[in-house]
Amino acid sequence: MTARRMAATGSTSKLVADLRRGDKRAAAKLISMIEDDEPEAREALRRIYRHTGKAHIVGFTGPPGAGKSSLISRLIKEFRKRGRTVGVVAVDPTSPFTGGAILGDRVRMTDASQDPRVFIRSMATRGHPGGLALATFDAVRVLEAFGSDLVMVETVGAGQSEVEIAKRAHTTVVVEMPASGDAVQILKAGILEIGDVYVVNKADLEGAGGMVSNLEQVIPERGRWRPPVLRTVASEGTGVKEVADALEGHWRHLNASDELAARERARAETELRGALAEAALRHLAAKPATERALTRAIGRVANREVDVRTAAEALLRARR
């Protein structure tokens, strides 16, 4: 841990205790430590895990500009009115060229920033695919331990490869807008399998009705849950209550059926497999010799001396 962070946080147990008391600084520091992969972060996550599991985790996906941030901003207010404590993790992409990122989702969420019962965190993907960062769901755990009973996760929204959120959230909201494609676009976009609630935002624009009926035609039932298609104008707050009702309705549905247990199991499997792959990579890269062998292998693959898979297997064998 850096000196600056150590000075600000003290020991790991103090950090966890502060977090459990609802201290925003502790929650914020811990999320940074997780993002930077500091060893103390893993210790803290180990300690808080048993304090998690009660919150309703809702993921939001859909194309950039559809209005995910604006809708979340309105939902924060609506759920605060309903007495809920709310956490938000908003993910934006890291530039693959510079490693930097501009995280701009907060621009639409500024109203809530001074509420002690709301915690909003922006996060860059740092090279992780699938519209989320590696640290996103660890940050969700931190917000649960902090006391949020509803956590909303906003994905990058690249559109067609964001299945991870559906495997890890309890409820997935797909936000679309009018004129973002015809029925065939919807069919091929891969969003039909993942949404528990569909929202057509900017419903005051032309083409909203068509989008809604296109979606209604092609969305399959999910067990005994029929995903609703709702209209909103998030910039004005129209339709937001209905979205909040639908989210609560889906949460009740999950709790009343055996689906919650099934989802928790799917989530555990996704996270465990991910952690295993990550640990294996870390183990593999732990020795400088591997790094040198890797550099050599990259040259050989580039020169067409060996194909990628053969080189990868050779590296694995050499490590054992």
Added chain:
Amino acid sequence: MAKKIRVLIAKPGLDGHDRGAKVIARALRDAGMEVIYTGLRQTPEDIVAAAIEEDVDAIGLSCLSGAHMTLFPEVVRLLRKRKAADIVVAGGGIIPAEDVPKLRKAGLKGVFGPGTSLADIVGFFEANAGRSG
């Protein structure tokens, strides 16, 4: 994973000109930093609340309305009150030369008037917002 410098770029006060703030946000992004941009018309309270949740290393304030002598020191004061004085604060905009020493005295580590180069601003954040400190 490498430590990333996180910077909040914020516009306190009532002027609606955020082009400069956006140019700086982009320059810092291109230098490999994570820039949280919070948009126009933020109160010092909003800015400090966001800086704490985002756990930034530094805050860059942009103000073109002439209210920098009130708004900038207020951000520093609120950070101290929230025990977050380790967050570096810098400010820029139309700042007369005679205000610069006063702002520094008020706790701003960097003050950038008209004509400052982007390279100087990026260099400031690299030097003062690193996580080794």
